Amino acid sequence: MTIPAQCPFHARSLPGDGTPLSPSPQLAQWREEGALVPLDFQDGHEGLVATHYEAAIAVLQDPRFSMRPGRMPVGPGHAAHEGGAESAAVPLEAAGELDESGRRSDDLNLLNLDGEEHSKLRRAVTGRFSVRQARGREPWIRAMIAEQIAQLRAKGPVVDLWRDYAMPISARTHCHVIGIPDHHYPRFVELFVEESTAQQKYDFIRALLEERRETPGEDVITDLLDNPDLDRVEIEGLLRLLMGAGRDSVAYLIATASVALLTDPAQLAILRDDPEEIRAAVEEFMRVGAMFVTLFARTATEDVVVEGIPVAAGTSVAVSPVAANRDPGRWERPEEFDVTRDAFGHLGFGYGIHGCIGQQVARVEIREAITALLEAFPALTLVDAEQLTPQPFAHPVAVYEAGTVSVRLDGRG
Template sequence: MTLPGDGTPLQPSPALAAWRAVAPATPLDYADGHRGLVVTDHALARALLEDPRFSMQPARMPRGPGAPAAVDGDPPDPLDDAGREAQRASLLSLDGAEHARLRRAVAAGFALKRVRARGPAVAATVASALARFRAEGSPNDLWRRFAQPVAARTHCQVLGVPPDQEDAWVDLFVEPAPAQERHDFIRRLVALRRADPGEDVVSGLLARPDVTDPEVEGLLFMLMLSGRDSVAYTITTTVLALLRHPGQLAALRADPALVGPAVEEFMRVSAMFLTLFPRTAREDVELAGCPVAAGTTVSVSAVAANRDPQRWDRPDELDTGRDAFGHLGFGHGIHGCIGQQLARVEITEAVRQVLLGLPGLQLVAAEQLAPLPFAHPVATYEAGELLVRWDATAPA
């Protein structure tokens, strides 16, 4: 069994619901030939993601159509000795006490108090991006020309990348680039922030005596590549969802304060991760009546779990007034998204300003309304071009 490729972000493959109706977990083939499982049941998904008996290793990737090729054992990009040592500090490859220690170090930079303090800066970034978007004229591609710049600029500000280095960061971490060049960029940034610290993630990590220099480099490598794409994806897919539900769009436009609470529903119905990063059982485990043998790799489908009718009424409908608490759009448990509070602020502000700043907003075309190749070997949806038009003669 392989992952279905006939779904879209707002209309997942019917195979997922069919699998869930039969059992909470379904056999799944992995790229290295392993036969594991995929979880589609919400309760089992949360239980598994909370369970320390599951490891992030080995890094097996599920089989599915159109996914970029990458399996455990593929030769990595050439790296110098320091780069290879730094790579061992990735939170996506660690478990237990080492993971907990390094996650605490990173989490300090994304604490709720710090995120709230960044609210005005995020709002200013969104406003600047929206002004450029409007100036480029109607119609325009909301994904490439608005959502991606918002996510990239905020990512750089939070991490500590100076404005004159943002274009270089995009070239290296948004576009494909050799791993060694990425590590070299990180080392230059670390040297800069060591000499001139600020209120940013790099400076925060450097100030911690419990984190070594290679660990700082490895953590930053992961952070540079994580989060920005999912924020841009969610902004884009949320706007598309609202354009397809004009009544709910009008309600949010009439009361923009409702956008913040609605973000949880946006994350539920438009989850990016068809499957989260896989976990492998360290020992024989039984969860919610589902046996998992030691050595079995399991992928949790956030998309399927977020539409489980045992957890939500009318799960396939967008309802911005719904209490969507418990969704897996940010993952869950010890490996849940570390920047999710910042992501909420970015998504809220971007959607709010789009609704208020683009009067008469209409859909022209959206690539993601048809199935697209997965954006990552772990099986994530792509946002794709979202071409919109608006009344350019109306005041913003």
């Protein structure tokens, strides 16, 4: 199949009629149409979206696809976006102030970089996110979750699992791993969970770096301050990304996994009968509940052939983990939620050199949060969850939101 550089038909926008556990049927239809199909990007330019598992992997591991914003083709309506020529590559937020060297810390966002520039910065932080590090943090995470369970119990019998449980677990772990001391936790929540400007975030990061210079520990900030190859702009850029990245995703996954279980009594019973199944279940939560409808768009830097389909240089390609995670070419009974299946290999954490840095610690958080919740509340029931009806995408890359997840802890009512 050949996709012409200029598609004669009007391409399509991402469908907004899906929910995390029940994605839009449009995605299945596109998957049937092909491994790469036309997509209207939100700035109006046309590109492609990878819907098949193998095509998704091929794009994500191919260095000829660039993350650099400057390579993004410019489409109609583009100039209206903040960030000028960069906007189509969806910077996470408005760019920060210019540094004295003329670089912005925001330009050093790993998700906007390729090649050696990317790997140098990524290498500087990956050590703290290894399997071993995540395992070492298990006792701390378990103890912190026990505190959250006690608070839930005190607050019940009806609570919002996102706000009262998932959010504090993800934010506290984030602070612990990055190295944000407890006395800054409320400010961290104000700045990175609630609304704030880039300037406020950088002021916080700079003050924190000053403080932490005197108090090294087992955390990311200490590693960054000790790294002779990094300058101030790089350190601040990395911290800005890490403080914003992933925390919301962990909270989303804890909330969505809870909804998946509480709406499927047979799967819930499997985990209640055998809590050891939780390890496999976490991968299945990530497969069926992936939050990224599309990842950050890539751009072909030269003509490339993906799974037999030519992609012209300059074409934007979005990869859809939600579509690939339900590709019948890769998964048996893809629409079925089955906590006992081997769902490892899902694309919920992306794949390749930009694959999620925080995935090992995220797995521990989700596993421990769900295990503790089921153990503490044998009669837990769902009252209502916003995510059971389609909600608008909240981010420039289309992601599902957790929304409120109202539950009864005692099962009455």
